[in-house]
Amino acid sequence: MELTLTLNGKKMSRLIEPGILLLDFLRSEGCYSVKRGCETSNCGLCTVFLDDVPVLSCSLLAARAQGRRVTTLEGLRQEAEELAAFIAAQGAEQCGFCNPGFMMNAIALLREKAEPSVDEIRDYLAGNLCRCSGYEGQLRGILAFIEWRKSEKGGAAR
Amino acid sequence: MIGIRDYKKAASLEEAYQLNQKRGNRLLGGMLWLKLSRNSVQTVIDISGLGLDKIEETGEGLRLGAMVTLRQLELDEKLVTYGGGAFREAVGRIVGVQFRNLATLGGSIYGRFGFSDVLTLFLALDATVCLYKRGRVPLRDYAALPYDRDIITHLLLPKAAPLAVAYRSARLTETDFPLLTCGCAVRSDALNIAVGARPGRALLLSGLEKYAGRKLKDEEIEEIAAHAAATVPTGSNTRGSAAYRTHLVQVLCARALRACFRKEDGCGADADS
Numbered sequence: 001m002e003l004t005l006t007l008n009g010k011k012m013s014r015l016i017e018p019g020i021l022l023l024d025f026l027r028s029e030g031c032y033s034v035k036r037g038c039e040t041s042n043c044g045l046c047t048v049f050l051d052d053v054p055v056l057s058c059s060l061l062a063a064r065a066q067g068r069r070v071t072t073l074e075g076l077r078q079e080a081e082e083l084a085a086f087i088a089a090q091g092a093e094q095c096g097f098c099n100p101g102f103m104m105n106a107i108a109l110l111r112e113k114a115e116p117s118v119d120e121i122r123d124y125l126a127g128n129l130c131r132c133s134g135y136e137g138q139l140r141g142i143l144a145f146i147e148w149r150k151s152e153k154g155g156a157a158r
Numbered sequence: 159m160i161g162i163r164d165y166k167k168a169a170s171l172e173e174a175y176q177l178n179q180k181r182g183n184r185l186l187g188g189m190l191w192l193k194l195s196r197n198s199v200q201t202v203i204d205i206s207g208l209g210l211d212k213i214e215e216t217g218e219g220l221r222l223g224a225m226v227t228l229r230q231l232e233l234d235e236k237l238v239t240y241g242g243g244a245f246r247e248a249v250g251r252i253v254g255v256q257f258r259n260l261a262t263l264g265g266s267i268y269g270r271f272g273f274s275d276v277l278t279l280f281l282a283l284d285a286t287v288c289l290y291k292r293g294r295v296p297l298r299d300y301a302a303l304p305y306d307r308d309i310i311t312h313l314l315l316p317k318a319a320p321l322a323v324a325y326r327s328a329r330l331t332e333t334d335f336p337l338l339t340c341g342c343a344v345r346s347d348a349l350n351i352a353v354g355a356r357p358g359r360a361l362l363l364s365g366l367e368k369y370a371g372r373k374l375k376d377e378e379i380e381e382i383a384a385h386a387a388a389t390v391p392t393g394s395n396t397r398g399s400a401a402y403r404t405h406l407v408q409v410l411c412a413r414a415l416r417a418c419f420r421k422e423d424g425c426g427a428d429a430d431s
């Protein structure tokens with residue numbers, strides 16, 4: 001079947017197998033940030049945006065992206081790099097495998113709410129599992145990023 | 159993992175219904191359960207283009223489309239007005255935001271999973287299931303029916319919101335399947351208490367009419383919770399023993415009831431314990 005979608009800002013049409021998962025389609029298009037972790041909808045590693053809403057690409061048919069916008073970490077370069085630097089500065093990652101899904105969902109949260117509380121961050125990121133860290137480093141990184149962004153904005157306004 | 163041969167986006171409910179009569183075909187909700195539970199499907203039938211993703215106020219009450227996501231249940235203002243924090247409390251621990259953006263109300267109710275937070279809350283709320291062919295069936299009856307090939311189009315919640323609602327669950331870890339679930343709704347003519355994840359399907363307690371429509375005293379709450387523990391059948395699985403679950407029935411019923419009556423004037427929206 002034919003699938004037409006906008007992937008990372010680029011409109012495209014492809015012939016696909018009707019049963020292909022969005023995860024596999026995206027990897028076949030070179031979006032290697034999208035990773036297969038548990039594949040049982042539990043780990044959040046495969047998170048992408050469907051029309052700006054974070055979803056699990058391991059559990060969604062590519063066919064359902066017909067006419068929609070799909071965004072992966074590759075399409076969020078600057079936004080992702082800025083946040084990643086703060087997470088790295090906390091030494092939050094160890095193997096780093098969870099990072100792409102974590103970044104996608106953290107960006108989704110910060111787009112929904114610019115200054116979430118610690119509890120709101122924990123709640124929103126509860127579906128992103130990290131087997132190496134205790135999540136505290138990531139939490140500190142996100143909080144530091146929020147503070148930096150506030151001061152950047154304050155600075156820009158002056 | 160699941161193998162899917164064909165995908166069809168239904169243009170009407172009738173088309174979806176006809177396709178769904180074929181044994182190898184399956185309706186597609188969020189696909190989260192379907193993907194884990196079946197090895198192969200001939201055609202998945204996508205009903206996401208049929209406008210079933212809305213939460214609307216109608217003359218009869220609140221009408222929730224089958225394709226409403228669990229995340230919508232969590233955030234929708236009309237549901238906050240209707241049930242205070244109960245919807246959020248019931249679905250907010252189901253895996254994660256990305257999961258809840260996909261998982262649907264229709265798939266959750268059709269599944270009638272023993273562990274279902276969604277079934278437990280909607281039972282307590284006296285929901286009615288709207289089926290495309292069969293018409294309306296109270297959820298308390300639907301919960302006991304065998305799986306069939308009809309389509310859930312909507313769930314209806316009664317026009318009069320409950321005087322108070324609260325929901326509590328116990329989990330071994332934050333986003334795990336629940337070990338026990340409990341939803342309470344106080345109505346002017348009924349007190350509904352639903353207990354699920356026993357680990358069997360959620361059920362409604364009976365014999366609570368005398369407690370309807372009013373603020374309960376502490377002794378009455380303890381009495382109801384003890385009655386629940388004595389009458390709700392529980393079983394064991396890898397998450398917990400029957401005895402532990404029976405203990406939880408008593409604890410969660412009492413907590414949910416107390417949360418219902420937390421406001422000074424008696425029946426008010428849910429406040430946390």
Ligand SMILES: Cc1cc2nc3c(=O)[nH]c(=O)nc-3n(C[C@H](O)[C@H](O)[C@H](O)COP(=O)(O)OP(=O)(O)OC[C@H]3O[C@@H](n4cnc5c(N)ncnc54)[C@H](O)[C@@H]3O)c2cc1C
Binds near residue numbers: 308336
């Ligand atoms: C890893 C995991 C953890 C979970 N944890 C919890 C939890 O803690 N608490 C909880 O309450 N739930 C939990 N669930 C269940 C989840 O919330 C959903 O209830 C479940 O995934 C089904 O919803 P779905 O939209 O994915 O349906 P699908 O998987 O798409 O469908 C499920 C079944 O329903 C049928 N169906 C779908 N829509 C309709 C319709 N409109 N009419 C008739 N039939 C239909 C399908 O054909 C299929 O047979 C969990 C599920 C998974 C996979």
Ligand code: FES
Binds near residue numbers: 039042045047057
């Ligand atoms: S790979 Fe999708 S949730 Fe784990």
Ligand code: FES
Binds near residue numbers: 092093095098130131
């Ligand atoms: S750093 Fe290894 S899984 Fe998160």
